[in-house]
Amino acid sequence: REHSEKYDGVIIPLSIATSFPTGTYGFVRALCSKHDHKYAIDPRTPLFQRDWDRKNVRPPHEKMAEIMGGPFKGKGLTSKLEPSDFSKKSTLNQITKNCLDFQMDFKARKEDVRKINKYKEMLGIKKLDNLDNPQFLIPPYFLFETPSDEWYKININCIQQAIEMNLDVPIQPILHFKNWPNSTNWQEILKSLTESNISSCWLYADNYKEHEQDLPSLKRYREAVKDTDSKGMKPFVLFGGYYAILMRYFGLLGFANGIGYGE
Structure with a gap:
């Protein structure tokens, strides 16, 4: 309150x-x-x-x-x-x-x-x-590693089905990365999202411990956020830390941890 x-x-x-x-x-x-x-x-x-x-x-x-x-x-x-x-x-x-x-x-x-x-x-x-x-609205989503991962294809299919439902509420999918941002072809993923008429998305890195990452990994994270913003897509981060919050200076629009996070 x-x-x-x-x-x-x-x-x-x-x-x-x-x-x-x-x-x-x-x-x-x-x-x-x-x-x-x-x-x-x-x-x-x-x-x-x-x-x-x-x-x-x-x-x-x-x-x-x-x-x-x-x-x-x-x-x-x-x-x-x-x-x-x-x-x-x-x-x-x-x-x-x-x-x-x-x-x-x-x-x-x-x-x-x-x-x-x-x-x-x-x-x-x-x-x-x-x-x-x-x-x-958030369609069903699954943890994936790369765009060639079968789970990634399932994610995209769920997003496309959600769009086809023509509901009067924006679709804002969650992208749950297994090895973010080290092994992810973010440009290919961005292309798939824009082709599906998605204008905003959540970046959710699985178990990404920001304070343990090396500098190249943190730079790739920053570049992914900048690339997303430059394509006209609004990026948000789910379950991030202090580094994720700093990404607002590079185009990040929002941040959330969910109810009960960190209990």
Whole structure:
């Protein structure tokens, strides 16, 4: 509440939006009413690519899988997903639709009066405005290494399907890099995004520890941000550090860490 002027909105992980829907809705609606902030929902789909103990699957993961459908609901709860699980175009179309439908429908949740009042009191407001659409929509996305990676192709297909849905909200994809920026052909990726009529994107480097990188790696990071900006595309960074924040001097438009990051 006391720091509301320092940020423009919140990015909500799908796991939180599905596990605590009423509380999340109440918080977001109150926040947007008080400060005219915006919100978006991060599908966090790379979770299902990873190895983790699926013997005792947590309810948030089950609810995420239920929303996404397809291989998430079946295989994704028993073992990690592979590119072959998305070989059918109909599968990609359906999971993208499920993902974006949830984001678009979030504003229409029924209120829990008790929880709504809690957040009204927390933010010091008496009246709540209706919750609007998300500021932007995030299609399903996956961790990839290079543009020749099958996971990258799946990412692009999900982005294209999201565009084809013709929703009245901008599509702002997350690009989740495995070896950012060392082994990524960023020019090729930029070309694919511009050809898909994407005007803004999130750069999400997996486990990129800025303070441990050498100078050439940091320079490649800076050049990628500058190249993105020079092509007329608005770059944002997700889950970065102090170096990422400094990229605002080279064209970075925004920065986010998500709710609960660093706990």
